[in-house]
Amino acid sequence: xxxxxxxxxxxxxxxxxxxxxxxxxxxxxxxxxxxxxxxxxxxxxxxxxxxxxxxxxxxxxxxxxxxxxxxxxxxxxxxxxxxxxxxxxxxxxxxxxxxxxxxxxxxxxxxxxxxxxxxxxxxxxxxxxxxxxxxxxxxxxxxxxxxxxxxxxxxxxxxxxxxxxxxxxxxxxxxxxxxxxxxxxxxxxxxxxxxxxxxxxxxxxxxxxxxxxxxxxxxxxxxxxxxxxxxxxxxxxxxxxxxxxxxxxxxxxxxxxxxxxxxxxxxxxxxxxxxxxxxxxxxxxxxxxxxxxxxxxxxxxxxxxxxxxxxxxxxxxxxxxx
Amino acid sequence: xxxxxxxxxxxxxxxxxxxxxxxxxxxxxxxxxxxxxxxxxxxxxxxxxxxxxxxxxxxxxxxxxxxxxxxxxxxxxxxxxxxxxxxxxxxxxxxxxxxxxxxxxxxxxxxxxxxxxxxxxxxxxxxxxxxxxxxxxxxxxxxxxxxxxxxxxxxxxxxxxxxxxxxxxxxxxxxxxxxxxxxxxxxxxxxxxxxxxxxxxxxxxxxxxxxxxxxxxxxxxxxxxxxxxxxxxxxxxxxxxxxxxxxxxxxxxxxxxxxxxxxxxxxxxxxxxxxxxxxxxxxxxxxxxxxxxxxxxxxxxxxxxxxxxxxxxxxxxxxxxxxxxxxxxxxxxxxxxxxxxxxxxxxxxxxxxxxxxxxxxxxxxxxxxxxxxxxxxxxxxxxxxxxxxxxxxxxxxxxxxxxxxxxxxxxxxxxxxxxxxxxxxxxxxxx
Numbered sequence: 001x002x003x004x005x006x007x008x009x010x011x012x013x014x015x016x017x018x019x020x021x022x023x024x025x026x027x028x029x030x031x032x033x034x035x036x037x038x039x040x041x042x043x044x045x046x047x048x049x050x051x052x053x054x055x056x057x058x059x060x061x062x063x064x065x066x067x068x069x070x071x072x073x074x075x076x077x078x079x080x081x082x083x084x085x086x087x088x089x090x091x092x093x094x095x096x097x098x099x100x101x102x103x104x105x106x107x108x109x110x111x112x113x114x115x116x117x118x119x120x121x122x123x124x125x126x127x128x129x130x131x132x133x134x135x136x137x138x139x140x141x142x143x144x145x146x147x148x149x150x151x152x153x154x155x156x157x158x159x160x161x162x163x164x165x166x167x168x169x170x171x172x173x174x175x176x177x178x179x180x181x182x183x184x185x186x187x188x189x190x191x192x193x194x195x196x197x198x199x200x201x202x203x204x205x206x207x208x209x210x211x212x213x214x215x216x217x218x219x220x221x222x223x224x225x226x227x228x229x230x231x232x233x234x235x236x237x238x239x240x241x242x243x244x245x246x247x248x249x250x251x252x253x254x255x256x257x258x259x260x261x262x263x264x265x266x267x268x269x270x271x272x273x274x275x276x277x278x279x280x281x282x283x284x285x286x287x288x289x290x291x292x293x294x295x296x297x298x299x300x301x302x303x304x305x306x307x308x309x310x311x312x313x314x315x316x317x318x319x320x321x322x
Numbered sequence: 323x324x325x326x327x328x329x330x331x332x333x334x335x336x337x338x339x340x341x342x343x344x345x346x347x348x349x350x351x352x353x354x355x356x357x358x359x360x361x362x363x364x365x366x367x368x369x370x371x372x373x374x375x376x377x378x379x380x381x382x383x384x385x386x387x388x389x390x391x392x393x394x395x396x397x398x399x400x401x402x403x404x405x406x407x408x409x410x411x412x413x414x415x416x417x418x419x420x421x422x423x424x425x426x427x428x429x430x431x432x433x434x435x436x437x438x439x440x441x442x443x444x445x446x447x448x449x450x451x452x453x454x455x456x457x458x459x460x461x462x463x464x465x466x467x468x469x470x471x472x473x474x475x476x477x478x479x480x481x482x483x484x485x486x487x488x489x490x491x492x493x494x495x496x497x498x499x500x501x502x503x504x505x506x507x508x509x510x511x512x513x514x515x516x517x518x519x520x521x522x523x524x525x526x527x528x529x530x531x532x533x534x535x536x537x538x539x540x541x542x543x544x545x546x547x548x549x550x551x552x553x554x555x556x557x558x559x560x561x562x563x564x565x566x567x568x569x570x571x572x573x574x575x576x577x578x579x580x581x582x583x584x585x586x587x588x589x590x591x592x593x594x595x596x597x598x599x600x601x602x603x604x605x606x607x608x609x610x611x612x613x614x615x616x617x618x619x620x621x622x623x624x625x626x627x628x629x630x631x632x633x634x635x636x637x638x639x640x641x642x643x644x645x646x647x648x649x650x651x652x653x654x655x656x657x658x659x660x661x662x663x664x665x666x667x668x669x670x671x672x673x674x675x676x677x678x679x680x681x682x683x684x685x686x687x688x689x690x691x692x693x694x695x696x697x698x699x700x701x702x703x704x705x706x707x708x709x710x711x712x713x714x715x716x717x718x719x720x721x722x723x724x725x726x727x728x729x730x731x732x733x734x735x736x737x738x739x740x741x742x743x744x745x746x747x748x749x750x751x752x753x
Contacts, residue, residue: 051681073412074437157588157599158580179520180583183738268522269582272730285409287720 024122060301067295072288084295089295094296097274098303104275105189105254109196112250115191116201121231123202124209138201139293149263152192153179177264181271189260197253201246209235210243244315248308255304278301338428344644368395368656370423373407373430374641375720377677381425384676389663393656408433415439417533421646423660424468428638431460431468435716440467441645446658447665448684456639456685458542459711469641469665472673473624473708474683477527477635479625483618485512494600494625497570504575507599514577516598518586525729526714526722527569527636531624532564534710535631545716549750556747557740565732565739567627572733582734605637605701609680612697622700637709639685640677681706724749 067084071077088094123134140148155162156178171281178188213237220230227229236243258277267274267282276296284293368390372378378401390397394680400419402410404427414421426434434440447459449466452538456470474657481493489510491503503514518524528576537560544560547553554560571577578584578598591716593601595613601611602624612619624633643664645657664670670686682694683702714722728742737745 010620022630048693072437074415074439153585153588158583159588159592160595175579177580177583180734181578185583264519266522268520268727268730269734270736282723286723292547 018253019101024088024235031294063294063297063301066291069291070289071291072194073290077291082290082294085299086300088295093274093278094270094279095269096248097279100186100273101255101257101275104193104257105185105251107187108193108197108254109247109250111247112198112201113138115194116199116246117205119198119202120209121235123206133192134203138203140196141200141201145259145264148192148196149169149260152195153264158190180269182270185265185269185273189264192264193254195251201250203248204242204246205239212238240315244311249312251307251311252304255300255307278314324685327566331576334547338689339490347357353723361737367398367736368660369398369400369420370380370425371411371421372401372425373400373404373427374425374677375401375403379568380676381673384672388669388672389660393659395656402503404429406603411656420650422649422657424470424644424646424662425471426470426642426644428459428470428642431642431644432715433719434644435462435467439647441647442467443469443645443658443661446645446661451667451688452665452685452686453707455637455706455709455711456642459638459715460642460644468642468644469661470642471664472677472685473641473679473681473687474637474639474709475680476637476683476701476705476709477603477624478604478605478608478621478705479600479602479623479700480611480619480621482593483620485596485617488645489599491599493622494747495623496625497567497574497627500576500625501569501574503599512596513598514576514600515587516578516601517581517603518584518589518591518651519577519581519730520584520732521586522726522730524603524731525733526725527566528733529631529729530636530713531566531602531727532567532627532703533560533637533713534634535626536563536567538561539632541636541710541713542563542716544584545713547718549718552643556750557743561743561746563628564737565729565742568729569732569735570736571627571628581691582730593638603681605683605705606640606680621697623704635705636687636712637706638712638715640679641673665725682705718750718753719751720749721746 067077068081069077070083071081084182119137121201123130123137125135154160158164158175158177158180163178164174164176176184179185216234216238217230220234225233236269256277257275258281261273261278262281265273267278277300280293280296280300283289283296370385372381372383376551380398381401382397382399383401385397400414407427409428411430426442431440439701444466447466449469449488450470453474455474457466460466460468460470479494482664485491486493489503489506489512491514492499494500494503507514533544534541544554548556548561572581576591578592584592589598590601590611592598593611596617601608608619612621624635626633630644641659645654647659649657664673665686667686667688667690668685670689674682674689676683681698681701682691683698683706684691714725717725724746728737728745730740731737732739
């Protein structure tokens, strides 16, 4: 048992798995009187904590407060209480943007996770040129979204684009406006996002696959488990934590999508690719409604936090059940 | 119990910290609510905020040589791209940075004036020395808040003369001419008009041309009335009719396939590749066509969509200068001299030499021209000097955004003219 006033030492036989501390453990302290406190840890935490407070907590508080004001950035601000939030509740454009983000998130997260895992499984095999293919898979993630956006604009170009040219060669309908048709523009953006980040998720999965114990796989094979059964009952449970990290990263990124939309469609055509963050930007910096934009930002902070917590909670309850 | 107390103290500590942070943040929010006095740069420095980032070095050198040295000050340039200028300038104002001189994009003037950041300059500049297009857009409520510098911009239809001849097209003067040309080009793989429909900020130019005709050639006056809450409102006939003409144009097949998925750069490349016969846009783009196309290019006026109307181009100036409201008192005189220098014949001549221009159509009267092509001379008289001011320099930002998105929807047959104008009216009333 590790108590509050004892130094944490590795427990013999349980290296790297110190039991969790509970506040109530202090009651079990062998010495009488107040538990001794050690503040040395604060020195180590302080630099990171300071950065976190200055660059995360402080702007968050600023945004939260600003969301209670009407302010254009120049004129005196006016306190409006929760008016900005009430306006958001009745703002059809915001809800449409949120709907687009939900579709985008579900589509891209699903595709990136499934494809990423498939690529990781492939690259985990003993293939010739494995290191090269790993680099190739990861390369799009290193490119800036602006460059990727411009590149794909050319690919999608209705007049001289690669995609329509390829369709022409295949004698398929090629008069398609990928980014100009409101029914196709959002899926077209999703394809770009999937293309860019699937390799990134594959590399994360690859890291996870290296910790799956080989002896378990061998035991399963000896027991007559098929490849699918090995994957389903041994590999997948073994990389559950990495899977959750991947989903959280992909979901948070999808809900906060900005640069790709800004570069490729700027929310159009006819607002069919408007996302909450592009809407927030438009309201704040094009329309000069900084208070309203802050309220949108704060609503999105709450939504993304809730989604992340829900995923983590689901993972925990799943682990507990297992 | 002690554990409970420790937890209570911890929470009290956290609570206090959050409280202090919230209070400080509140002070910060309210404290940044208005432009205060600016911080002083050194007396020997003159800080110029410029919305002309690409030419900042050349402009700084020119200003240092021709304005800084005679006045014994060092020019310090703070330049941002025009598209980012308002955001960055806002940060500078909030942080109390010193601003002594301004080189603005014309579209910024109305916004900055509405925020009380510009001083009237009626007693600084003699309007009669500048072209009306360099003065009129900056007269607000009877006072002059900025003056145009550089060159006049205007709008026009450029056309590929080879395609016109090959397909026996006419330079369109009416909507019927457009429809006839579209019929002649059918099956050729060439569209009549190339345009970057995905680049939404370009669409208002088309609306302005239509509105000039539906408002009885009073686009600026009518817009000012609407913005003042007088008749007509945005949902009234001149506006709805202008949108209807755009809807008809979109339905006529005049534009290239995939219009709304084409960015402006791609559309311009298509025109230069001979995939469209005509291109309507500003002189700053058309001048590039004239100089770089591998086929002969000529220019024409926008066609008449309203029977009996005489179309006029829309335009403005490349840049504008004014006086910041919070320039330190010891530099106010220099700020006035700065405006006078840039709007003088010598100053405009220097600006024109420094800044790469499209067609050279000086904003200041009497600027001697070393070289002006016959086409430039025609463009200056027939287009530049006949132009009415860009309407999006008058519209509030939220209205401009609404116009951009709704015009796109109307041309794309996604929305009726009435619904589009109702949406714009709603954006205007929401403020």
